Amino acid sequence: MSKPSSRDERAARIRELLETEGDAVAANTRGFNRGRYESTADLDDYESLKAEARSIKEDAIERLPDLIDDLRERVEARGGTVYVADDAADANAYVREVVDGENVVKSKSMTTEELDLNDALEADGARVTETDLGEWVIQLADEEPSHIVAPGIHKSREAIADLFAERFDLAEDDRPETAEELTRFAREKLLTEIETADVGVTGANFLTADSGSLALVTSEGNARKTAVVPDTHVAVAGVEKVIPSVEDLAPFVELIGRSGTGQDITSYVSLFTPPTPSPPVRFGGPDEPIADPGTAGGVGAGEPHPERDFHLVLVDNGRLAMREDDDLRETLYCIRCSACSNSCGNFQSVGGHAFGGETYSGGIATGWEAGVEGLDTAAEFNDLCTGCSRCVPACPVGIDIPWINTVVRDRINRGDHGVGDERRDGDPGDGVAGEFDFLVDGLTPDEEPAGLDPAKRLFGNFETLARLGSATAPLSNRAADLGPVRAAMDRWLGVARERDLPKFERETLVDWFRDRGGPRVSESMARREAVVYPDVYTNHVAVDRGKAAVRTLEALGVRVTVPESAAVGSGRAPLSQGMVETARRKAERCRDALLPEIEAGRDVVVIEPSDLAAFEREYERLLPEADAERLADGSYEALEYVYGLLEHGADAGGLTAAETGRDGDGGETGEPVAYHAHCQQRTLELEAHTVAVLERLGYEVTTSETECCGMAGSFGYKSEYYELSMDVGEPLVEQFGDAERVLASGTSCCEQLDALLGDSIEHPIEAIAPEP
Amino acid sequence: MQSDTPDECAAFVANAERHHAAVHRVDPDPDAVASAIADLVAEPAVGVRLPGGLSLPDGVATDPTPADLDAAVTGVTAATLAVADYGSVVVCSDAAGTEAVSLFPDRHVAVVRAGDVVPGMREAMGVLGDRLRAGESAVIATGPSATADMGDLVVGAHGPREVEIVLVEGDRE
Numbered sequence: 027m028s029k030p031s032s033r034d035e036r037a038a039r040i041r042e043l044l045e046t047e048g049d050a051v052a053a054n055t056r057g058f059n060r061g062r063y064e065s066t067a068d069l070d071d072y073e074s075l076k077a078e079a080r081s082i083k084e085d086a087i088e089r090l091p092d093l094i095d096d097l098r099e100r101v102e103a104r105g106g107t108v109y110v111a112d113d114a115a116d117a118n119a120y121v122r123e124v125v126d127g128e129n130v131v132k133s134k135s136m137t138t139e140e141l142d143l144n145d146a147l148e149a150d151g152a153r154v155t156e157t158d159l160g161e162w163v164i165q166l167a168d169e170e171p172s173h174i175v176a177p178g179i180h181k182s183r184e185a186i187a188d189l190f191a192e193r194f195d196l197a198e199d200d201r202p203e204t205a206e207e208l209t210r211f212a213r214e215k216l217l218t219e220i221e222t223a224d225v226g227v228t229g230a231n232f233l234t235a236d237s238g239s240l241a242l243v244t245s246e247g248n249a250r251k252t253a254v255v256p257d258t259h260v261a262v263a264g265v266e267k268v269i270p271s272v273e274d275l276a277p278f279v280e281l282i283g284r285s286g287t288g289q290d291i292t293s294y295v296s297l298f299t300p301p302t303p304s305p306p307v308r309f310g311g312p313d314e315p316i317a318d319p320g321t322a323g324g325v326g327a328g329e330p331h332p333e334r335d336f337h338l339v340l341v342d343n344g345r346l347a348m349r350e351d352d353d354l355r356e357t358l359y360c361i362r363c364s365a366c367s368n369s370c371g372n373f374q375s376v377g378g379h380a381f382g383g384e385t386y387s388g389g390i391a392t393g394w395e396a397g398v399e400g401l402d403t404a405a406e407f408n409d410l411c412t413g414c415s416r417c418v419p420a421c422p423v424g425i426d427i428p429w430i431n432t433v434v435r436d437r438i439n440r441g442d443h444g445v446g447d448e449r450r451d452g453d454p455g456d457g458v459a460g461e462f463d464f465l466v467d468g469l470t471p472d473e474e475p476a477g478l479d480p481a482k483r484l485f486g487n488f489e490t491l492a493r494l495g496s497a498t499a500p501l502s503n504r505a506a507d508l509g510p511v512r513a514a515m516d517r518w519l520g521v522a523r524e525r526d527l528p529k530f531e532r533e534t535l536v537d538w539f540r541d542r543g544g545p546r547v548s549e550s551m552a553r554r555e556a557v558v559y560p561d562v563y564t565n566h567v568a569v570d571r572g573k574a575a576v577r578t579l580e581a582l583g584v585r586v587t588v589p590e591s592a593a594v595g596s597g598r599a600p601l602s603q604g605m606v607e608t609a610r611r612k613a614e615r616c617r618d619a620l621l622p623e624i625e626a627g628r629d630v631v632v633i634e635p636s637d638l639a640a641f642e643r644e645y646e647r648l649l650p651e652a653d654a655e656r657l658a659d660g661s662y663e664a665l666e667y668v669y670g671l672l673e674h675g676a677d678a679g680g681l682t683a684a685e686t687g688r689d690g691d692g693g694e695t696g697e698p699v700a701y702h703a704h705c706q707q708r709t710l711e712l713e714a715h716t717v718a719v720l721e722r723l724g725y726e727v728t729t730s731e732t733e734c735c736g737m738a739g740s741f742g743y744k745s746e747y748y749e750l751s752m753d754v755g756e757p758l759v760e761q762f763g764d765a766e767r768v769l770a771s772g773t774s775c776c777e778q779l780d781a782l783l784g785d786s787i788e789h790p791i792e793a794i795a796p797e798p
Numbered sequence: 799m800q801s802d803t804p805d806e807c808a809a810f811v812a813n814a815e816r817h818h819a820a821v822h823r824v825d826p827d828p829d830a831v832a833s834a835i836a837d838l839v840a841e842p843a844v845g846v847r848l849p850g851g852l853s854l855p856d857g858v859a860t861d862p863t864p865a866d867l868d869a870a871v872t873g874v875t876a877a878t879l880a881v882a883d884y885g886s887v888v889v890c891s892d893a894a895g896t897e898a899v900s901l902f903p904d905r906h907v908a909v910v911r912a913g914d915v916v917p918g919m920r921e922a923m924g925v926l927g928d929r930l931r932a933g934e935s936a937v938i939a940t941g942p943s944a945t946a947d948m949g950d951l952v953v954g955a956h957g958p959r960e961v962e963i964v965l966v967e968g969d970r971e
Contacts, residue, residue, distance in 0.1 A: 054946075104933065159955060160947035176947065183949025205950035212948070213956055221864075237930035247901055247943035247957025254897050272927035276920045279938070287946070290817070291884050293957070295938040297926060302935040304897045307864050315861040317895040322847035323876040326893030328933030 033520055037746040043380050044753055047180035051172065051377035054179045056757075058368040059733070061288015062420065068290065069280065079277040080424045083359035086269045087349055093235040093268045094340065100238025106300050106336035110265065113343050117262065118146035121227070124260055124337055127151040128224035131216075131256070133242070133249035134158035135229030136174055136362060137341055138262050140385040140398060143227070155219040157248035159212050166193050172378040174387060175286050175364040180377050183208065216248070221309035226252035230263035231361065232278060233338075236271040237299055240338070243282055245293040253298055257306035258335040265340045266349075266358040272297075278361060281422040286363035301334035303327055348397040353433040357393030359423040366390050366417035366427050371705075371734035371754040372410045381410045389417045389427040396434045405438045409747070412738030413602050414705035415639065429647060435604025439482065440475050472600065473607035481520035485740035486603035489595035489612075492566035495530030503529050522748035526777070528567045535565045535572035539588035552585035553676060556629040556667070559620070560593040561637045563773040571788075574795035575633055575664050581680030581796045582671045587628070592619045596637040601644060602739050613640070613648040617657060624660035633664045633791065635707035635771050636739060642710055663707060664791050665716040665771075672722060681794045684724035695726065700765035701790065702730035702758060702779065704772035705738070716771065716790050723794055728765070732757045735770070737778035755782045769793055806882045807965065810915050814885030817941035818953060819961035821885075823912075826968035828852055831909065835874055838907045838962040842866070845874035846894045848909055852876075852966070862899065873903035873958070877910040877939075879925055880965075883918040884940050887963060888926070891935035900939070906958040908939075911966045 066072050086093060098108040111117035118141055127150045132138065134156065144154045144165075156165045160178035164171055167189055171177030178186070186208055191201045194215075202211040228249050230240040240261050242249045253259050269275070275297075283289035303326050305316045348354040367373045367388030370381070378387025383395030383403040389411055396404040411431035418426060472487060484491070495502045505511060506527050515521040533541075535558075549555075556579055564572040572588070579586045597612030620630050632638040641661045645654040662670070672678055684697035699720060703713035713729065720727050736754030741747055759782050762768050768783060769790045770776045776787040811821040824834040828851060836855035844862040845854045858874050859866060867873075875896045877887035887908045891897040900906050916922050926936060943957030953959050 157956065158947070159945050163947065178947055186948060205948040205952050208948040209945055209952040209955060213954075216956065221868075234930065237927070239930045239935070245943060246945045246947075246955035248955070250897065250901050250937060251956055254891070254901070272930045273920075273923050276923040279923070280919050291886065291938075291940050293940055293943050296935075297930060297937065298891065298935045299930050299933055300935070302891050302897075303893045303933075304891045304935070305893065305895050307867065307895075307898050309864040309868070311864070313863050313865055315863050316867070316898060317861065317893060319861040320847075321861075321892075321894040322849055323894050323896050324849045324878065324890055324892055327890050327929075327935075329893065330933070331893065 033746045037749070040376055040380055040746070040750050043376050044749065047172065047377050047379060048375055048753065050182045051180050052374050054176065055173070055368045055374045055377075058287045058364070059374070062285060062365060062368065065284040065288045065290050069284070075277045075281055076422050076424055079281055079361075079422055080359065082269055082274045082277070083423050087266060087355065087358050089270070090265065090268065090349060093270060094265060096235040097233055097238055097268055100235070101300070101336070101338055104238060104299070104301060104330050106238070106338060108338045108340065110340045111342060114141040114341075117141050117339050117341050117343070118143055120337075120339055121260055121262065122146055122150055124258065125150070125152050125225050129219075129222055130154045130225045130227055131157050131220050131223040131252050132227040133229065133244065133252045134161045134177065135227070135262055136171070136385060137229050137264050138227065139171060140343065141262070141341065143262065155216065155223075157216050157220060157252055159209065159246060162212060162216065163189065166190075170379065172382070172387065173364060173367060174362050174378070180379065220251050220255050223256045225258045225260060226256040227260045227262065228252055230261050230267050231282070232275055233263060233268045234270070234272045234275065235268050239272065239297050239299040241275055242294070242296040242298070243279075243292050244296065245289070247294060250294060250296055253296070254302070254304045255307045255309075257333050259300060260337045260339065261300070262339045262341065265342055265345050278422075282361055282363050285365040285420065285422040286368070300336035300338075301330035303329050303331050305331055306333055344398045351397070353430065354393055354397050356425045357390060357397060357430060359425055360390050360394070361423060363422055364388065365420040365422065369416045369420040369733055371414065371416070371732070371736055371738075372412065372750060374733075375750055375753045376410075381407050383407060389431065390425065392434045393427075393430040396437070401434070401438055401441050404434050408435050408438060412734065412741040414734040414738050415643070415709040416705050416733040418709050429644070432601060432604055432606065436606040439478050439604050472605060473611060474605050478605075480518065481744060482603040482605070484519050484521070485743070486600035486605045486608060488599040488740070489562045492530060492562050495528075496532060496534055496566045499530040499532040503527075516745050520745045521743055522745045524748055525743050526781070528563070530566050531569045533569065534593070535560045535569050536588055536590050536593050538569065538573060539576065540590070545585050545587055547580050547583060547585040549585060551583070553583035553671070554629060555585045555587075555627060556631045557592055557620070557623045558586055558588050559630055559632045559637065560588055561632065561634040562595045562599070564633050565593050568773055568776070568789070571633055571792050573798070574789070574792040575631065577798065578668060578681060578791055578795045579631065582668065582676040584671065589623070592623065594619050596640040597644075597648065598636050598640045599739070601640065609644075610648045613645055617645075617649055617653050620657060620660075621653065624656060629667065630657075630661040631664055631667045632661055633789065634773060635663060635704035635710070635712070638663050639706035639710060663710070663712045663715065665719050666712050668794070669715040669719050672719065678722065680796050681723060682796060686724060696721075696724045697726065698728065698766060699725045699793070700728045700730070700762045700768045702732065702735060702762070702768070702770045702775055704770070704775055705734040707771050719794065720790060730758060731761060735772075735775045735778040737774035739774050742774070742778060751778070752782070755779075758782055806915050806917055807912050809917075810880055810882040810885055811965070812885070813883060814941075814963055817885050819885060819941045819963055821963045821965050823965045823967060826966050831964065831966055834964050835907055835909065838872075838905075838964070839874065840871045840905060842870050843872035843874060844870040844899055844903065846876070846896045846899050848876050850911070852909065862895070867898060867902045870903040872905045872907060873899040873901070874907040874909070875900045877908040877963075878914060878936070879922060880910045880915040881919060881922045881938065882915055886922075886938045886940040888922065888936050888938050891937065897937065901957050904954065904958055905960040905962065907962045907964065909964045909966065912968060
């Protein structure tokens with residue numbers, strides 16, 4: 027895999043992958059993702075199965091050394107061997123000794139990819155053949171997997187047909203072309219390899235300590251043949267695959283296929299207790315029955331076949347250290363279903379060849395690569411997690427994947443691991459950089475190391491920039507729009523010149539509220555009291571939506587305040603850049619501003635969903651638990667709050683309702699509106715409230731089918747990611763391109779949709795607010 | 799835990815069909831079972847002797863050699879458990895070669911008793927827990943083998959492309 031070392035190289039690599047692999051990856055991952063929604067919707071107890079799966083993994087990793095001992099005891103009692111390998115070289119040395127240069131067939135195993143086992147075996151002269159069709163394609167093409175479940179997801183059917191024709195020197199008339207023909211061709215070629223193999227190598231999805239069994243979750247049947255036909259079976263698995271009991275498999279079997287490719291269950295869930303009773307199938311031997319003649323089904327079902335040889339290689343390779351690491355430990359709960367890849371906007375566009383490291387790809391790959399390979403490898407792609415959080419509800423074991431990415435980003439920032447220094451690879455000669463140092467150094471007291479990438483520092487300190495921007499508006503806006511300034515910002519700060527920059531308002535929301543004379547609902551008449559949280563964007567840039575929120579709540583009888591003291595950043599911006607300590611400091615300041623309001627009986631109403639997500643999700647990592655809980659409990663998304671008021675009897679009469687039209691039969695029709703909820707808002711399960719309020723006011727709402735718009739806060743502003751960001755948003759153009767009116771909840775979503783649709787996008791609160 | 803309530807068998811049939819397997823319900827009479835199997839067999843066929851007093855029809859060769867396996871169009875085996883929620887059958891990996899016979903031929907005919915149908919995966923794992931701890935191996939098989947790796951979903955990858963399930967009515971023995 028190429029290792030882009032500068033912004034330009036990174037942008038070029040992404041552009042190339044968007045062109046060559048993007049379409050195939052997008053079609054496949056989006057299909058898997060739709061399948062996940064449909065298949066998990068059929069499970070009545072989806073959430074409780076996830077919780078159960080999570081708790082089994084927590085328990086298993088906690089007790090891992092004991093479980094490994096139990097497993098070893100069971101396997102050895104049947105005559106198999108268990109080897110715990112410290113690292114890749116250790117694991118490979120063991121397997122090489124077993125294989126001894128003979129013919130090997132393999133079923134797909136990411137862990138053997140991690141070890142580069144095939145290379146190690148081939149160096150001894152072994153013939154190694156991957157039997158999973160996708161993995162075989164990758165092997166023939168001499169490429170790396172681009173997806174942890176479907177390794178050849180980036181290759182189109184046509185590309186596979188060309189590959190087969192070339193590798194097997196096929197005449198034009200003999201070329202398999204259809205998926206059906208290609209499958210048959212592969213099956214026949216691989217059957218020959220399986221029939222002549224001496225050793226079968228498989229992975230394991232789960233290992234049950236109580237029985238010494240391994241579970242393999244597959245659909246093609248190749249893993250069954252690999253394990254059953256040769257007399258020698260080597261299973262290679264990370265130590266984290268051990269779970270206590272067979273019964274514990276139940277939630278995983280129900281969740282793994284649904285979460286990944288959207289299959290209710292894969293065709294085969296093999297439960298091998300090796301060495302197994304199955305007779306090896308000796309295709310090359312004399313023409314004798316495979317079993318003792320006269321044997322009936324079920325006979326000898328528990329007895330190891332005397333000619334079978336079984337080796338289980340449990341791979342540590344950094345995992346036991348991850349177990350001791352409070353932030354990386356969760357990675358070990360991963361069951362490698364690929365939900366985090368398929369639900370990820372960036373992954374859908376560019377695939378695992380960009381969003382991946384040495385072996386693993388997608389959101390969770392940062393954890394795996396940081397733990398197995400180290401920070402340098404994780405640093406190559408960690409930026410591609412935008413923290414949109416759509417993988418969080420998709421993960422069957424509830425791993426907080428964005429948090430792992432944030433922590434690793436922080437460690438990269440502090441560890442001087444390559445990408446943070448990339449700007450300095452540029453031409454230092456023209457002296458322009460110095461003009462921008464004031465933005466990234468002078469104005470930004472933060473807790474971060476001096477070597478931090480200036481772009482990260484800039485975006486992480488947006489709050490400071492916004493204060494300055496409002497104070498000097500409109501000059502700040504005009505200056506920022508000048509061509510040479512944009513060119514220099516692009517070059518030195520990595521701010522994409524294609525993007526419109528935020529326009530800072532001279533009059534902040536706090537100023538406006540104070541100047542209009544404060545609250546307009548008297549205490550005695552108030553239904554409730556609330557603080558509209560003046561987040562950085564609402565206070566300085568999108569001031570109109572803040573005003574709309576104030577008017578809306580007042581129309582519903584709420585006594586609203588917008589105190590100057592509350593105009594402090596949530597810490598979301600530095601957090602997105604991996605600046606955890608800066609974020610913590612901001613979170614403490616925000617808590618100090620908002621908790622007294624909550625204690626005084628006021629609700630905190632939040633317009634920007636990413637700030638609410640900080641309160642609800644990240645603050646538990648940044649603040650004392652009780653503080654985080656009180657703040658989360660006292661905070662509401664703006665439309666969630668409106669919904670609650672309406673549900674409790676507030677009169678919607680003062681709000682702006684939809685225009686009504688007439689359909690062909692003279693009946694009333696609602697005004698159609700297209701709505702894209704913010705990614706983090708959906709993760710908080712707050713999309714429905716906005717839809718319900720809009721419907722109540724007579725709108726006919728179409729909701730977005732896109733996980734994330736692609737802007738994701740500052741991500742889409744970065745020069746090297748601009749094109750990717752626009753590509754991620756492309757499905758929104760397909761779905762909403764003809765819509766009359768489009769609403770979006772997030773600031774960055776609104777800006778992205780502006781750019782994609784060439785329209786002005788409103789926040790839903792602006793749609794329903796009373797006229798000023 | 800085992801059950802053959804009409805609801806469970808109906809769910810099993812519906813879910814097996816949803817996963818592209820066909821279910822044929824027959825009376826627990828050995829001749830009826832053999833005849834039902836015979837209707838589903840395309841020759842050459844290989845099989846593993848059925849437990850519980852059931853027998854294979856003529857034309858299904860037992861004690862297959864590797865060459866027989868390679869040539870067979872149909873493989874007939876027993877299944878020792880079935881899962882109603884998924885339409886899955888559990889095929890035991892035994893000394894008789896059930897795993898290979900169920901896997902190599904294009905068509906797998908699985909014979910399962912209605913009394914061995916359990917409602918869901920949790921009940922199935924409850925049964926399999928004791929069996930695996932006693933050293934058994936098994937595969938939970940749902941529908942035919944399949945792949946999406948060649949650009950589209952194709953039924954029949956390395957394993958069978960057709961699965962026919964003979965569901966023998968009546969209580970578990």
